[in-house]
Amino acid sequence: MAASVSASPDPALIALNRFGLGARPGDMDRIAGDARGYLKAELRQADIAMIEPDDQAGDDLPGSTTAIETSMAANFQRKLERDRQAATNAQSAGSAQPAMGQAQPGMANGQPGMANGQPGAAEAAMPNAQGNKPVPPVEARLFQAEAQARFDKALKVNAGFVERLVCFWSNHFCVSVAKDPLVRASAGAFEREAIRPFVLGRFSDMLQAVERHPAMLSYLDNRESVGPGSRAGKNRKRGLNENLAREILELHTLGVGSGYTQADVTSFARVLTGWTMAGREGRLGEPGSFVFNANAHEPGDAVLLGKTYPAGGMGQAEAALNDIARQPATAHHIATKLARHFIADDPPPAAVDRLAKVFARTDGDLRALAATLIDMPESWSAPLLKMRSPYDYVAAIMRAVGQGPKKDPRQPLGWLAALGEPLWQPPGPNGFADQTDAWASPEGMKIRLDIAWQAARQITDIGNPSEMLDALIGPSTSADTRRAIAQAESKQQGVALLMMAPEFQRR
Amino acid sequence: MNLLCETPTLSRRSLLTAGGALFAWAYLPRFARAADNRDPRLVVIVLRGALDGLSTVGPIGDPDYAGLHGDIALALEGPHAALPLDGFFAVNPAMPVFARLFGDGQAAVVHAAATGYRERSHFDGQDVLESGFSGPGHVATGWLNRALESLPAGERVARLGGLAVGPSTPLVIRGAAPVLGWAPQALPEPGDSLAARVLDLYHHRDPLLAVALQKGLDAERMARDDSAGAVPMKPKGGLDSAAGMRQAAQGAARLMAADDGPRVAALAFDGWDTHINEGGATGRLANLLGGLDGAFDEFQKGLGERWKDTAIVAITEFGRTARINGTVGTDHGTGTVVLLAGGAIRGGRVIADWPGLKQAQLYEQRDLAPTSDVRAVLKGLLADQFGLSAAVLGDKVFPDSAAVKPMRDLVV
Numbered sequence: 001m002a003a004s005v006s007a008s009p010d011p012a013l014i015a016l017n018r019f020g021l022g023a024r025p026g027d028m029d030r031i032a033g034d035a036r037g038y039l040k041a042e043l044r045q046a047d048i049a050m051i052e053p054d055d056q057a058g059d060d061l062p063g064s065t066t067a068i069e070t071s072m073a074a075n076f077q078r079k080l081e082r083d084r085q086a087a088t089n090a091q092s093a094g095s096a097q098p099a100m101g102q103a104q105p106g107m108a109n110g111q112p113g114m115a116n117g118q119p120g121a122a123e124a125a126m127p128n129a130q131g132n133k134p135v136p137p138v139e140a141r142l143f144q145a146e147a148q149a150r151f152d153k154a155l156k157v158n159a160g161f162v163e164r165l166v167c168f169w170s171n172h173f174c175v176s177v178a179k180d181p182l183v184r185a186s187a188g189a190f191e192r193e194a195i196r197p198f199v200l201g202r203f204s205d206m207l208q209a210v211e212r213h214p215a216m217l218s219y220l221d222n223r224e225s226v227g228p229g230s231r232a233g234k235n236r237k238r239g240l241n242e243n244l245a246r247e248i249l250e251l252h253t254l255g256v257g258s259g260y261t262q263a264d265v266t267s268f269a270r271v272l273t274g275w276t277m278a279g280r281e282g283r284l285g286e287p288g289s290f291v292f293n294a295n296a297h298e299p300g301d302a303v304l305l306g307k308t309y310p311a312g313g314m315g316q317a318e319a320a321l322n323d324i325a326r327q328p329a330t331a332h333h334i335a336t337k338l339a340r341h342f343i344a345d346d347p348p349p350a351a352v353d354r355l356a357k358v359f360a361r362t363d364g365d366l367r368a369l370a371a372t373l374i375d376m377p378e379s380w381s382a383p384l385l386k387m388r389s390p391y392d393y394v395a396a397i398m399r400a401v402g403q404g405p406k407k408d409p410r411q412p413l414g415w416l417a418a419l420g421e422p423l424w425q426p427p428g429p430n431g432f433a434d435q436t437d438a439w440a441s442p443e444g445m446k447i448r449l450d451i452a453w454q455a456a457r458q459i460t461d462i463g464n465p466s467e468m469l470d471a472l473i474g475p476s477t478s479a480d481t482r483r484a485i486a487q488a489e490s491k492q493q494g495v496a497l498l499m500m501a502p503e504f505q506r507r
Numbered sequence: 508m509n510l511l512c513e514t515p516t517l518s519r520r521s522l523l524t525a526g527g528a529l530f531a532w533a534y535l536p537r538f539a540r541a542a543d544n545r546d547p548r549l550v551v552i553v554l555r556g557a558l559d560g561l562s563t564v565g566p567i568g569d570p571d572y573a574g575l576h577g578d579i580a581l582a583l584e585g586p587h588a589a590l591p592l593d594g595f596f597a598v599n600p601a602m603p604v605f606a607r608l609f610g611d612g613q614a615a616v617v618h619a620a621a622t623g624y625r626e627r628s629h630f631d632g633q634d635v636l637e638s639g640f641s642g643p644g645h646v647a648t649g650w651l652n653r654a655l656e657s658l659p660a661g662e663r664v665a666r667l668g669g670l671a672v673g674p675s676t677p678l679v680i681r682g683a684a685p686v687l688g689w690a691p692q693a694l695p696e697p698g699d700s701l702a703a704r705v706l707d708l709y710h711h712r713d714p715l716l717a718v719a720l721q722k723g724l725d726a727e728r729m730a731r732d733d734s735a736g737a738v739p740m741k742p743k744g745g746l747d748s749a750a751g752m753r754q755a756a757q758g759a760a761r762l763m764a765a766d767d768g769p770r771v772a773a774l775a776f777d778g779w780d781t782h783i784n785e786g787g788a789t790g791r792l793a794n795l796l797g798g799l800d801g802a803f804d805e806f807q808k809g810l811g812e813r814w815k816d817t818a819i820v821a822i823t824e825f826g827r828t829a830r831i832n833g834t835v836g837t838d839h840g841t842g843t844v845v846l847l848a849g850g851a852i853r854g855g856r857v858i859a860d861w862p863g864l865k866q867a868q869l870y871e872q873r874d875l876a877p878t879s880d881v882r883a884v885l886k887g888l889l890a891d892q893f894g895l896s897a898a899v900l901g902d903k904v905f906p907d908s909a910a911v912k913p914m915r916d917l918v919v
Contacts, residue, residue, distance in 0.1 A: 178747065178778075221783045224834040239833020243782040246627070246839070256628045257643070262871070420673070427747070427777045428556065430630050435646075440716060441676045442688030446723030453701060480711040484704055493701050500705045502713040 009384050010476035011035035017388075017507040018342060018379070021160030022396030023472045030158070039161050039374050043367060048162045049196045051149050060145055064189035067142050068214055068288030071185035072280040074138045139184040143177060146188020147409040147423055154395045155404045165199045165370060166191070167391060168341055170424075171431040173210045173252060175219040177424050182218050186288075187424040190215035203334065203364030204325035211248060211321060212290045214277040220244035220429060227273035227298025240298075245269035247429045253324045255333035264305055270298040271309060271317045331359040334369075337434070342373050343382050345435045351378040384506045387439040389432065390419035392507070393448065397455050397499055400472050418447050452499035456492040465494025473503045547664070547851060547892040548763055550806060550819040551651055551773045552799070553677055555633060556780035558823035560843030561875060562787055563602075563796060564616050564857065568595035571864035577831040579787030587788035592616065596857045601793035602800040608807075608848050615852055615917070617845040617884050618859035621825055621877030623908075627839035629780065632824030636881070637679035639905040651773055652682030654889050654904045663770070664893055670726075670769035672759045673746055680773035687769055688719075689726040689758060729762055747778030749798030756802035760809025763817075774802075779823060783836040803848045815850035818888050818918060822881055828873050829864055842875035845884050851892065853919045883914040891918035 015035035016023045031038045042048055051061070062070070136144075157163055170191050177184040194213045198206035210216055217223045225241035226233045233239055245268035250256045274297030278285035285291040292314035302309050302316065307323065309316050324330060335355035339347030355372055362368040373379055388396060394412050398404040405412060416423050419439075426432050433439070456462075465485050469477055481501045488494030498504060565581030566572050567589065573580045581589035581597055589597035590606040596616065598606050608614035624635040624643070631643035639650025651669065658665035668685035671677060680686050702724055709717035746755060755774055762768045778795055785792050799821060807814050826843030842862070847854065862868050862876035870876040886900045890913045901909035 221834060221836070224783055226833050228833070233833070241782055241832050241834040241836065242838050250628055256626075256631055262627065428629060428780065437676075437681065440719050441671070442686075442719050442722035442726060443671075443673070443676075443690045444688075444723070445716060445720040446688075446727055449702060449705060449720065449723075478712055480708055484708045488704070489700060493704070496701055497704055497708065501708065502716060505716065506713075 009380075010474060011380060012474055013384070013476055013503070014380055015039050015159060015161075017396075018384070018386075019159060019161045019164065019374070021154055021157070021163055021392060022388075022399045022504075024155070024399045025402055025468075025471050027158065028471060028474050035380075036374055039159055040371065042157070042159050042161050043200065043370055043374075045162075048157070049166055049199045051153055051192055051196065061149060061188070061192070062142070064186040064193055064214060065286060065288040067185045067189050068182055068277070069280075069286075070142075071139050071181050072287060075181055076280060078137075137181070139181045142185045143188065143424075144409055144413075146191075147413055148405060148407065149188070150191075150423075151395075151398065151404045151409055151412060155398055155402075160395070160399075161370070162199060163395075164392075165366075166196055167389075168338070169195050169199055169206065171426070171434075172337065173206070173216070174426045174429060174431040175215045175424065176426055176429075179219050183215050186215045191424075198366065200367040200370065201365075203330075203359070203366055204322055206366070207252065207321055207325050208318065210252070211244070211272075211317075212275055214288060214290055217244070217275060217277055217290070220247055222272055223276045225269060225273050226296045227270055229298055229300065230273065230296050232293070232296040233298070240266070240269050240273065242266060242269035245272055248321075249324070251430055253333065254327055254329040255336075258329035258333070260305060267302050267304050268320065271302045271304060271320055273298045274314065275317060325364060328356075328360065331356045331364075334364075335359055338369065338373065339378075341434050343376075343378050345386065345437075348378050348382075351376055384503075385436065386507050387436045388505060388507055389434070389439060390416050390421035390444075391423070393419070393505070394451075396504065397451070400468070400499070400504075401455065401459055415451050418451070419444060448505070449496075449500060452496040453492075455499065456495040459492070459495065462491045462495060465491055465498055468495065469498055472498070473501070477501075477503055546770075546813065546816050548770045548810070548813060548817040549651075549772075549888060549892050550759070550763075550817065550849075551679055551771075552802065552819065552821040553633070553637060553679055553773065553775040554779050554799070554821055554823040555629070555775055555777045556823075557629060557632070557825050557827055557839055558779045558843055559781060559785065559792060559827040559837050560618065560620075561826070561829060562599060562785065562792055562837075563846070564592065564596050564598050564618060564844050565589055566595060566618070566861065566864070567591075567597050569861070569864050575830045575864055576787070578835060579785055579790075579792075579831060581788055585788075589788060592857055595861075596859075599793060599796050600788050601797040604800045604804045604807075605846065605848060608803065609855055612855040613850055613852055614803075614846070614848040615854040616857045616859075617847070617879050617881075617914075618857055619842045619862050619875055619877055620845045620879040620881050620884065621842050622881045623911075624825065625841065627825065627841075629824060629839070634678065636822060636824045637677060639679075639882070639885075639908075641905075641907050646678060648682030649677070649679035649773075650885065650904050651680045651771060652684045652686065654893065654895060654900075655684035655771060656682065657895055657899045657903055658893060667767065667769050668771075670759060670762055670772040672755045672772060672774045677773045677775040679775075680771075686722070687726040687729070687762070688723050689729075689762060690755075726762070729765070729768070746774075746776050747795075749794055749801060752776050752795075752798035753801035753805050756805035757809055760806045764810050764813055776802075781827070781836050782832070782838060783834040785831075785836040799846075806849075817849040818851045818892055819848045820885065820888060821846040821848075822885070826875055829869055829875050830873065840874035841870045842877040845879075845881055847884075847888075847917065851918050853916055858914075879914075880911045882908055882911045884917065886911065887914035887917045889913075 012028055012031045012035050015031060015038055016027060019039055154163055175183055175187055175190055177187045190213050194209040220243045221241045222244040226238040228239045242265050246265045249260050254260060274293045276291060276293050278287050278289050278291045280287050284293055294313055297313060300311050304320050309320055335352045338355055339351045343351055355369060358368055358372045394415050413423055421432050465488060469485055481503055485494045485497050488497055561576055562579055567581060567583060581599060583589060583597060587600050589600055591597045592609055605614050622635050623641050624632050634643045634646055637649045638645040655665055655669055669680050670687045671680050673690050676688060706717055706720060709720060759772050759774060763772055781792050806819055810817055822845055823843055825841055827837035827840040832838050860878040862878050866872055868876060882905050889895045889900060897913055
C-alpha cells in the first residue's frame, strides 16, 4: 500500500482535503494547529451554504420559476421556428413532402434529441437578430452562469467543508441536465433552492423541498404522472408513472433492500400524483412553479409501508414523506453514505452506527451530523486512501492556483466531462460513484495527467513549485514527492507533478 | 431452461420443454479447433437503464402485443415498419444493420431473457448482471474479468487481457486480470517526461495509481500508433448518444483488430431508462437503438478479417413493463432481449421459449415472464469462444450457478 499512508495523517491535511476542497495558498497557516476548530468555525458562519447576491455571479441568477418559464418560452419559439422552416421547405419541395415538424412523434415537448442527452435543437447555437454572431441557447447560458457561481463559491470558502456537503447532498438528490432543456435551465437553481438552504438544517425539510422542485418532478417524470382514478385520468388516456416514487424509496430515503415492496412503490406513486409544475400557459399557476393539481391526484386513502394515509390532497404525500424521512432505514442509509463519503469506501460500522443514532436522536439535524463527523476519531485516523472525485480534483486545482474561471467556466466544465463527472449530469438517479475504484481508473488517471499539465501551463506568474508544495500539502509530504518536484525540469512540470502527487490525489 | 426455437409459436412451449434434456451432453468447444486458425474475440455491451425488449424485437405475431404496448408497439405496416426477422418477431426499424446481419446468419436474438435477479432496482440489477453473482452486493469483480482469470496462464486471450471503453471501468470487466482503459478524448498531450516522472513517483509512493496510470498511457499509445494512422479521436458525444456509441465501438474495434490487441472488451451504453415518451419505431428509444446498431456496424468494419471470429453480446439489467404506463413509457420490468452479433454467431434465429403476453402469463401480471437465463447465453459464449468448462463457469465465473447450463450452439 502507498507509503504516504502514515499511522496518523496530518490533521491540517485531513481538514483541507478529506473534509474540504483543498488548500489555497495561506490556508495551512490559517489552520494554525486547530484543524477541528477550523472546520467547526465554517459550520457557524451565517449563510455559509448560500450563494449570495454579493457573490460574483450571484446577482445574475434567476430563481427556478423564472429560469423554467424562460426555457419554456424559448422552447416554444424554437418550435414555431422549426414549424415555419418545415412549412417553407415543404412549399419549396412541392406539396407531396410531409411536414418535418411531424417527423418526431413522442418526443418530450416536441424537442428531438434532448431527452436522451444528445445535443439537439436547444443546444445548437441560434443566430441572433443580426443573423451572424451565434448566441448559445438560453438554457446553456443559465447553466454556465450557475456553474460559474458554484466555482466562485468553491474558491471563496475557507475550508470548503460545507461546499463538500452541498456536493454530497446534490449528488444524493441528483437531477440530470441531459433530461431536457427545462432541467438544464434549472439544475443550478434546484441546488440553490432545494439543497443549499437545508445542508445544515433538517433532512425532512430538504426532502420536502427536493421532491416538489420542478427540476426533480421533471427529471423523475412525476410531472406527467396522473392518478388513474382522478378526473384527469378518466378524461385523458394518461396514467401512473412510478419513477419518482421508486427512487425516493430506493435512493433518497430508505435504501434498496430495506423491506418495501412493489405494492408500496405503486401506492406511493398514486399518493404523489398531482405533484407537478405549472405549464407555459399558466393554467394551473405561475408558469414554471410547483403546483398541486387536484384534478390529477388519485382520490382515496392509500396504504404505504403498512400505514394508511387518508385522502387529503397534497397533504397525503407530505405526510408520507415526513414519515419516511424518520424511518430507521433512512437514518441508516444516510449514515452509511456520509461515512463512506468522508471516511472510507468500507466505513467502520461503529462510525455508521454513531451517525445513524445522531440522525435518529436529533430528528435528522444535518448540522449535528456534520459536527459529529468532525468529532469522530475515525475521521482523523482513517488512512488517506479515497481518491478525490473529479469535482474535488478540479476545485483543488483552482484553489491551489488561487484562481478560477473569470467569466467563462467552460474549461473546468470540460475537465469534469472528460473525467466522467460532468456537472449536474450523472448517468442515473443514483448519482456519481463514491468509491475509489470508480475514479482511479486507467483512463481517469491519464486524463488527470493531461489536466494537471494543462492547468500548470496556464499559470502566468508561476512560483517555485517546492514552496507551493509546502503551502498546499505541508510538513507531511513524503520525501519522494518532495524530491520529484524539486528535480522537475521546469516550474510547469513541477506544478503538474504536485497536482499528480498521491498527497494531492488521495484524501 | 434454455431452449432453441427458431420459429416460435405460442403452442411450441410444452414440446420444447420436453426436449431440454437432450442438451445435456458434453461438447467440444470451438476454441479447440486450432487447425482453422480461429482467433476468437468477445465484446460485451452493457445497456444501462433496462432495455425495453418488446420495443427492440417486437413479438408482432403475439395477439396481445399491440394492445399492451399501445402506441409504441412495433408493426409491419405504416411509415416506420419494423423489419421482420421471422414469422413472429420483427426488429425495430432503427436497427437496419442488425437486420442485415440477421439475414446473413450473423446475428441472433434471445428473447424473454433475464438474469436471476427479480427485484427492480437498476443499480442492484446492474451489479448482478455485471458481477455474475446471483444476488446484489458483490461489486469488486465482474464475470468477464474472472473468465479471463480462469484461462490458462500465458494462453493468448489471457495474456493480451481485456479492454474497458469509457472514462470509468464497467464492473463487468473489473478484477485481477489485466485490463486496458481507453476513451476518446481531446486534451493537449503532456510530454513523455512528465508522465515518466509521475509514474516513477507512483512506483515509490502509490503502486495502485502507478498501475492505473501506466495502463491509461498504454491504451492511449496503442490508439495513437495504430497502423491505420487515423487522426486522434475527439469525443463526439457521451455514451448515451448515438454518435458516442458509434465512436466508442470504432475505437474499441481498432484496438481489438491488432494482432497484439485485447481479445475481450466491455462497453457500457447509458440512457435506456425510458419511463416517459419512450417512442417506438421512432423517438427516444429508437435513437438509442440506432446508436447500438451503429456500434455493430463499426465493429464489423473495424475488425475486418477478425469479424469472422468475433461474438458481440448486448445485455441489460432487466426489461420493462409489458403494458405502457400512464406517460407513454414503460416502468421497470423483468424479461427482455439479449442481442448477439458477429461473424462467429450462428445467427438468423430468434431463440425463445415464448411465454405469451396474456395477463396471467405476465410475470407478476406486469412484465414479460423470463424463460431464458442471461447467464446461460453468456456461459455458452464463453464456453464456445474460449473453451471454459461448465464447472469453471458455474463456480468461478458465475458463482453458485451450476444449475444454469450453458446455452449450446450459439457460435458457428
